[in-house]
Amino acid sequence: MTELLLFRDIDEPGLATIDVYKRRGGYESLERALRMPREEVLQNLLDSGLRGRGGAGFAMGKKVSFLPKGAIDKYLVCNADESEPGTFKDRELMQKSPHMLVEGMIIAAYAADANRSFIYIRGEYEQQAEILDRAIAEAEAAGYLGERILGSDHSQSLVLHRGAGAYICGEETGLLDSLEGKRGNPRLKPPFPANQGLYQGPTLINNVETLATVPTIIALGGAEYAKLGTDTSTGTKLVSVSGNVQRPGNYEIELGIPSREIVYGLAGGPERGRDVKLWFPGGSSSPVLLREDLDLPYDFDSMAKAGSMLGSGAIIVVDDSVRVVDVALKLAKFYRHESCGKCTPCREGTNWTVKMLQRVESGEATPMDLDIIASVQDQIIGNCLCVLGDAMAMPVASMVAKFRDEFEAHIEERRAQLGLGVPTEPTPLEVVGAMH
Amino acid sequence: MSALSGGHGSELAGDVARYGHGSRIPGWDDAVDLSKDPAGIPDPALTPVPAELRARIEASMAKYPDFRSAAIPALHAAQELHGWCSPEAIEQVACVMRLTPAYLTAVATFYDMFSTVPVGRNAVYVCTNISCSLRGADKLYAAMQEAAGDDPDLNVRAFECLGACDIAPMASVNGAYVGPLDLPDAETIVAQLRAGEEILPEKQLLRRKVADPRAASGGDAGDTGSAPADVPPASAEAEHNASAAKAPDADHSDAADRLFPDEDSDA
Numbered sequence: 001m002t003e004l005l006l007f008r009d010i011d012e013p014g015l016a017t018i019d020v021y022k023r024r025g026g027y028e029s030l031e032r033a034l035r036m037p038r039e040e041v042l043q044n045l046l047d048s049g050l051r052g053r054g055g056a057g058f059a060m061g062k063k064v065s066f067l068p069k070g071a072i073d074k075y076l077v078c079n080a081d082e083s084e085p086g087t088f089k090d091r092e093l094m095q096k097s098p099h100m101l102v103e104g105m106i107i108a109a110y111a112a113d114a115n116r117s118f119i120y121i122r123g124e125y126e127q128q129a130e131i132l133d134r135a136i137a138e139a140e141a142a143g144y145l146g147e148r149i150l151g152s153d154h155s156q157s158l159v160l161h162r163g164a165g166a167y168i169c170g171e172e173t174g175l176l177d178s179l180e181g182k183r184g185n186p187r188l189k190p191p192f193p194a195n196q197g198l199y200q201g202p203t204l205i206n207n208v209e210t211l212a213t214v215p216t217i218i219a220l221g222g223a224e225y226a227k228l229g230t231d232t233s234t235g236t237k238l239v240s241v242s243g244n245v246q247r248p249g250n251y252e253i254e255l256g257i258p259s260r261e262i263v264y265g266l267a268g269g270p271e272r273g274r275d276v277k278l279w280f281p282g283g284s285s286s287p288v289l290l291r292e293d294l295d296l297p298y299d300f301d302s303m304a305k306a307g308s309m310l311g312s313g314a315i316i317v318v319d320d321s322v323r324v325v326d327v328a329l330k331l332a333k334f335y336r337h338e339s340c341g342k343c344t345p346c347r348e349g350t351n352w353t354v355k356m357l358q359r360v361e362s363g364e365a366t367p368m369d370l371d372i373i374a375s376v377q378d379q380i381i382g383n384c385l386c387v388l389g390d391a392m393a394m395p396v397a398s399m400v401a402k403f404r405d406e407f408e409a410h411i412e413e414r415r416a417q418l419g420l421g422v423p424t425e426p427t428p429l430e431v432v433g434a435m436h
Numbered sequence: 437m438s439a440l441s442g443g444h445g446s447e448l449a450g451d452v453a454r455y456g457h458g459s460r461i462p463g464w465d466d467a468v469d470l471s472k473d474p475a476g477i478p479d480p481a482l483t484p485v486p487a488e489l490r491a492r493i494e495a496s497m498a499k500y501p502d503f504r505s506a507a508i509p510a511l512h513a514a515q516e517l518h519g520w521c522s523p524e525a526i527e528q529v530a531c532v533m534r535l536t537p538a539y540l541t542a543v544a545t546f547y548d549m550f551s552t553v554p555v556g557r558n559a560v561y562v563c564t565n566i567s568c569s570l571r572g573a574d575k576l577y578a579a580m581q582e583a584a585g586d587d588p589d590l591n592v593r594a595f596e597c598l599g600a601c602d603i604a605p606m607a608s609v610n611g612a613y614v615g616p617l618d619l620p621d622a623e624t625i626v627a628q629l630r631a632g633e634e635i636l637p638e639k640q641l642l643r644r645k646v647a648d649p650r651a652a653s654g655g656d657a658g659d660t661g662s663a664p665a666d667v668p669p670a671s672a673e674a675e676h677n678a679s680a681a682k683a684p685d686a687d688h689s690d691a692a693d694r695l696f697p698d699e700d701s702d703a
Contacts, residue, residue, distance in 0.1 A: 007651040073501075085565045085597035092646060116501065123512070123549045124561070124598050126611035127642055159499050164508050165548030167596065181507035183546040199501055241647075242567035242601030249602040249647020266648070284566055284597075316567055316601075330566050334596055340546075 005216045005236050006209070007252040010096050016131050018138040021099040027144060029215035033107045034152040041111040045214070047222030049234035053089075054079055054170075054207030055283065055311045057300045061222075064112045066194035067202045074114035075203040077179065078105055078211055080121040081163060081170035084283035085334060086314035089238035090208035092250045094121070094128045097212070098135035102158065104214035106144060110154045112204045117156055120175050123164040132160050167338035171386045172205045173197075174340065185342045186386035207312075209238055229255035233299035237313050241267040244274065244319035253298065260294040263317055270319040277320040278402070282311020284331055285391030287398035307398070324403040325410050328396050329357040335392035346389030349380040353396060360407060363414025370407055374400050474538060478531040485528045489517050493532045503533065507543050511550055520551040548595070556591035558629050560584070561608040564594040567601035571616070576605045579622040590629065603641055613641035 004010075014020040021027070033041050046061035067074055078101065082090040094101060101119070109117050121129050136158050139145050147155045161179055168174040169184040176198050178184035197203025213235065217225045226234045233255040239262055242248045246268030253262060263269055263279065270276060278288040281298070287308040289296075296302045303310045318327055336350035356373050359365040377393035377400075384390070400407060415421065492513040496506035510533060514525040521544045523537070530537045544550040562577040577594050584590040598613070600606045606615025609625055614636045617625075621636060628635050637643075645652065 004648070004650055007646060007648055010646050010648075010651045082599050083597060086567050086601055087597075088599045088601055091599050095642065096646070122599070123508075123547070124595075124608060124611075127613065161505070162509065162512065163547070164512065164550055165595075166546060178508070179505060180502060181504035181543065183543055240601065242604060243570045247647055248567075248604065251648045252651070314601075316570075318570060322570065327566065330569060334565060337596060 004252050006093065006097075006100070006212060006238060007250075010092070015097050016095070016099070016135060018099055018135070018142055021097070025219075026099055026215075027103055027142075029218040030103050030106055030144065031150060033110060033218050034150050034154060038111055038113060041107060041218070044217055044222035045108075045111060048217045048225040049222075049232070050210065050213055050217060050225070051233065051300060052207055053209035053213070053237065053313065055084065055285070055309075057310060060206060060210050063194065063206070064108065064204055066192070067112050067114070067204055068195065069113070073116065073199075073201045074112060075198045075201055076105060076109040076112060076114040076117040077175065077198060077203055077205045078117070078119040078208060079170060079172065079175055079205055080119050080125070080208045081175060082125075082208070082312075083122055083167045083170050084285060084312045084314060085331075086240060086242050086280060086283050086316040087312040088240045088242075089250050089313065091125060091128055093208055093212050093238070094125070094132055098128075098132045099139065100212045100215060101132070101208055102135055102139050102144070104211035105158065106139075106149065106154075106156060107214045107218060108204065108206065108211055109156050110152075114202075114204060115154070115156050117158045118179060118198070119158070119160045120169070120179055121160060121162055122169070123162050126162075129160060129162050136160060166340075167334075168340045168386070168388060171388065174386065175205070176203065183340070185340050186388075188385055209313075230297070230299050230301070232301050233310075237298075237310075239298070240312075240314045241317065242314070243279075243317040244270045244276075244322070245317045246271055255299040256297045256302075258294070259296050259298045259315075262298060262315060263294060267315075267317070270317065274319040274321060276317055277322065278318050278324065278327075278399070280308075280314070280316040280318075280395065281306075282309045283314040284316060284334065285387075285395060286311045287394045288402065290402060323410065324399055324406050325357070325361055328399045329354070329361055332357050332392055332396055335388065339388055343384035343386075343389065345380045345383040346392075349376055349389055350392050352376055353392065357396075360411055361414075363411055363418050363420060365411050367408050367411065370400055370404060373397075475536060477534055477536055478527050480531055483527055483531040485531055486517065489513055489528060490532050493529060497533065504535070506533065507535070507540060508547070511540065511544055515550060519557050520554050522554070551591075556587065556589045558590050559608070559610055560590060560592045560625065560629075561595035561598060562592065563596070563598040563600070563604070563606055563608075565597035567597070568604040568606060571604040573605035576607070576617055576619060576622065579619045580607065580625070583622040583626040587626075587630075590626065600641055602647060603639075603644065606641075609635045614639045615641065 009015055009024045012020060012024060042061060042064055045064055050060045051057045052060055080090055080094060105117055119132060143150065145156055145158050149156060163169050163178060166184050169178045171186050172193055173187035174184040176193060179198060193203040193205055195202055228235045235255060236252050237255050239251050239253055241251065241262060248267060251262065251266045276291045278290055280286050281289055281303050289306060289308050293306055296306055300310045332350060332353045336354050339346045339350045341347045353373060353376055356369050359369055374397055377397035380389040380393040493510040496509040497503040500506060510529045511521060514529045515521050518525040526537045526540050530540050544552055560580060562573065562580050564573045564577055580592050584592045598608055600613050600615060603615030605617055606613060607617060612635055625635055
């Protein structure tokens with residue numbers, strides 16, 4: 001196991017204060033970065049190969065380089081909405097090491113030449129918001145924020161903005177609308193935020209963990225950081241392990257270690273006598289993987305190759321005592337509740353998926369309903385402005401595909417309990433009727 | 437039809453708040469009174485706004501390049517003062533921000549933390565999303581509802597993932613995260629809320645260490661600079677053992693039927 005980078009001093013008492021943070025080497029990276037030309041800082045970010053830790057896994061340096069050059073108002077927004085079920089790594093970072101995020105944001109803003117920055121934190125994180133507010137005030141008092149920081153030509157303001165409870169505001173354009181004081185509806189892309197984002201200005205949006213990693217990259221040097229992890233998934237990653245494991249929590253791992261080592265080695269696996277039935281490798285939006293997939297290396301590409309995704313790095317483990325029907329229904333209800341309603345496939349698709357899964361649950365369904373569920377998911381994916389609909393469609397479709405036998409057995413069992421007898425397949429005419 | 441009254445006792449209890457037709461907008465099928473003009477921006481001379489609220493809203497507006505960005509902070513401030521986003525509260529925010537009440541109502545109805553119907557002042561959000569449900573959150577929610585009874589001061593509601601699956605099952609009590617909770621904790625929380633005491637000090641998230649055993653640098657408690665460090669020192673390792681030892685009977689005994697016990701149907 002490698003050395004800890006983000007979690008090195010995480011439980012140091014008082015790390016949330018600027019004094020302790022500086023004593024542990026904090027803000028040294030910032031001083032170093034501000035002595036470099038902006039291009040060199042950007043080159044370090046590019047060299048590091050750091051991929052976004054929020055879910056999409058897009059190369060952070062590349063994102064910075066997309067921002068247009070020149071003297072226009074540019075913005076940096078930190079996405080601290082963290083509402084993907086199963087994810088709680090940013091909360092831990094903000095709560096225990098808020099200055100790491102502040103420092104990373106100043107360096108990233110310097111590289112992007114952005115002078116207004118915002119942290120959009122989800123409304124439920126009241127305690128974390130207070131801690132961050134204090135940290136920002138301390139950084140301002142110490143001269144790390146404001147005009148001409150540490151004598152350089154870089155000026156920056158940082159405002160903490162609390163949301164009010166909406167999953168969709170974790171989607172970058174929904175977040176921007178929410179930050180502009182509107183309902184958090186996602187926008188049509190393109191234009192991408194790098195060109196037209198907050199207040200129509202070029203905007204860099206990154207996740208908390210991504211930005212908090214920036215000081216480490218400057219300290220080590222981009223090329224050195226890239227030696228950690230695999231070729232295409234560099235560095236360390238915080239993983240949030242939850243669900244049916246004995247030691248749920250946040251762990252810092254080097255990307256590319258076997259998934260089993262995380263689920264069993266670190267988190268202790270399911271309790272004795274139970275086995276992993278399925279697991280979500282990257283939050284509830286990622287297609288589920290099975291027990292045998294635990295041998296896969298945990299990195300962006302291996303997860304993608306297995307038909308899932310690393311997402312936000314939130315591993316949810318479900319053991320064999322749980323019915324997959326319940327898991328699918330629970331998920332679908334979440335996405336139905338959180339759909340903003342702007343795009344029809346998502347608004348209607350999530351609603352109908354819930355209704356069909358309720359039929360499956362209650363035994364009113366026939367196996368053909370499972371086919372309809374699968375086809376509805378197909379019609380959601382790729383057909384909306386944002387990926388919220390996809391985020392339900394992918395895991396639900398994967399569960400129906402991988403556990404079809406269990407779904408069918410469940411229907412039969414329920415029908416037997418209710419004395420409904422063997423389901424009869426409807427005639428083609430009824431099928432057409434059911435679809436309209 | 438205002439299908440949901442937000443708190444417990446609503447017809448969709450057991451589920452996260454949601455309106456009958458599938459979206460979040462209350463009163464969606466109320467008839468419009470066509471004899472009335474839509475409300476304009478309130479007249480400052482006719483709309484008294486508490487000085488403190490006005491100051492908070494104006495301070496928020498000054499922080500952003502576009503004053504509209506302050507809509508959510510302003511609504512938070514108004515809700516804190518009034519207990520909910522009442523028509524009066526919306527009117528006051530609209531008056532200070534020079535926006536129409538309709539605009540602010542549209543914003544307020546989008547977000548789960550704003551309530552456009554009266555709710556109890558003490559907010560107890562029980563997370564019932566997937567990770568917490570796998571560890572018994574639905575039963576906890578039922579216990580919490582039962583403990584709260586029909587106390588109008590308590591706003592007990594099921595909430596989507598609160599981002600604390602490491603302390604599942606958990607709840608956010610007036611913004612403070614506590615967990616992992618056992619069923620008897622529901623009574624304790626209600627009693628402590630009524631007595632105005634600190635909620636389950638030993639189960640506060642802020643006092644908890646990182647799970648990663650290698651992060652145990654030897655310090656004891658006091659994760660935040662100013663949080664009182666009055667928790668008995670415990671190494672992360674010891675904490676692991678404690679939670680691991682507790683896990684079997686506390687979380688999994690009858691997982692199959694305790695998970696998602698009373699699914700409602702939308703019919």
